Amino acid sequence: MELTTRLVVLASGTGTNLQAIIDACSTGRLDARVVHVITNRRGVRAADRAELAGVSHQCLLLDEFRQQVETPAEARRSYDVALAAAVASHRPDLVILAGWMHLLSPVFLDVFPGRVVNLHPALPGTYPGAHAIDDAWADHLRQGLDHTGVMVHLVPDEGVDNGPVVLSERVDILDTDTRESLEQRIHEVEHRIFVDAIDQLIRNRE
Numbered sequence: 001m002e003l004t005t006r007l008v009v010l011a012s013g014t015g016t017n018l019q020a021i022i023d024a025c026s027t028g029r030l031d032a033r034v035v036h037v038i039t040n041r042r043g044v045r046a047a048d049r050a051e052l053a054g055v056s057h058q059c060l061l062l063d064e065f066r067q068q069v070e071t072p073a074e075a076r077r078s079y080d081v082a083l084a085a086a087v088a089s090h091r092p093d094l095v096i097l098a099g100w101m102h103l104l105s106p107v108f109l110d111v112f113p114g115r116v117v118n119l120h121p122a123l124p125g126t127y128p129g130a131h132a133i134d135d136a137w138a139d140h141l142r143q144g145l146d147h148t149g150v151m152v153h154l155v156p157d158e159g160v161d162n163g164p165v166v167l168s169e170r171v172d173i174l175d176t177d178t179r180e181s182l183e184q185r186i187h188e189v190e191h192r193i194f195v196d197a198i199d200q201l202i203r204n205r206e
Contacts, residue, residue, distance in 0.1 A: 005032040005202045008092040010083075011039055012101040015046025017119060020191035021096065021198065022053045030199055036090040038083070040102055060086060062102065080108040087112070094201060097155065098194070101130065105158060116155040117166070117201065119194050121186050123149035124168055128161040133186060137179045147172050148182075150189045152197035166197040 007025075011018050018037065024030040037050035037057040050057035060083055066075040083104075087095055088111060097104075097118040109116055122132040127148070129135075136148035151168035153161070171186050 005030075005093045005205070006091055007032050007034045007094050007096050007198070008036045008038070008087050008090050009034055009050075009096045009098050010087075010100040010102075011037060011044070011046035011098045012041055013044055013046060013099045015044065015049040015098065016187060017098040017190055017194050018046050019049050020195055021098065022049065022055070024195040024198075026053075029195060031202055032094075032198065035092065036087075038086060040100070046099070056090075058086065076105060077107055080105045084108045084111040093205065094198065096198065103158065103160070104155065109155060109157060114154060114156070117152060117198065118155050118161070118163070119150070119152050119190055120161045121148070121150055121190065122161070123170065124151050124153070124165050125162075132161075133179075133183050136173070137182060140173045140177075140182075145173060148186070150186060150193050152194055166200060167193050169193050 007021065009018050009021065022034055025032050025034055034055050037046065037055055039047050039059045040062060042059055047057050047059065062075065062079050065079040069075050069078060084107065093115065095112050095116045097116065120132060122136065127135045136145060139145040147170050149168055149170045152166045153163040154166065155163045169189055171189055173182055
């Protein structure tokens with residue numbers, strides 16, 4: 001019986017959080033192994049990071065499924081069925097969404113109940129969706145918002161960034177911040193808190 005926790009990571013972009021997880025596994029910070037990476041865009045840096053780490057990876061494109069069916073709903077269902085099958089074939093203990101830009105449906109989530117983990121650059125209950133940092137920065141400029149944050153949460157259903165919270169941390173917006181410097185500091189917190197949250201979930205499984 002394999003004791004090390006098996007992680008399948010879904011990523012859509014540069015893969016910096018994927019890299020933080022790979023590094024934490026290689027140093028023993030996480031008692032885990034990234035066994036597979038799936039991307040949904042061609043040529044993304046996340047795939048390169050998996051390749052460099054010797055982790056198997058593949059790309060599944062939603063557009064290919066759109067070409068095979070008549071409606072967007074059918075395409076989404078077909079895609080999530082294929083995605084779930086691809087993930088399940090690697091027998092994950094946890095499915096990690098590291099910048100995964102595709103809203104998952106129950107067709108996928110029901111295959112991995114309580115095992116899908118997402119990172120979001122905002123505090124619980126604030127700024128759901130793909131533009132959380134932009135939205136927080138806009139409120140800073142308009143209303144003087146002095147903080148935002150990062151959270152790691154489970155994904156039980158189709159709700160957007162609102163599942164049970166594993167960990168969260170406040171990130172102050174400094175008077176000296178630019179939009180870019182705020183994002184950089186948020187990413188630094190993301191890399192740390194994501195690893196901490198995965199570690200907590202692994203320990204809860206034991």
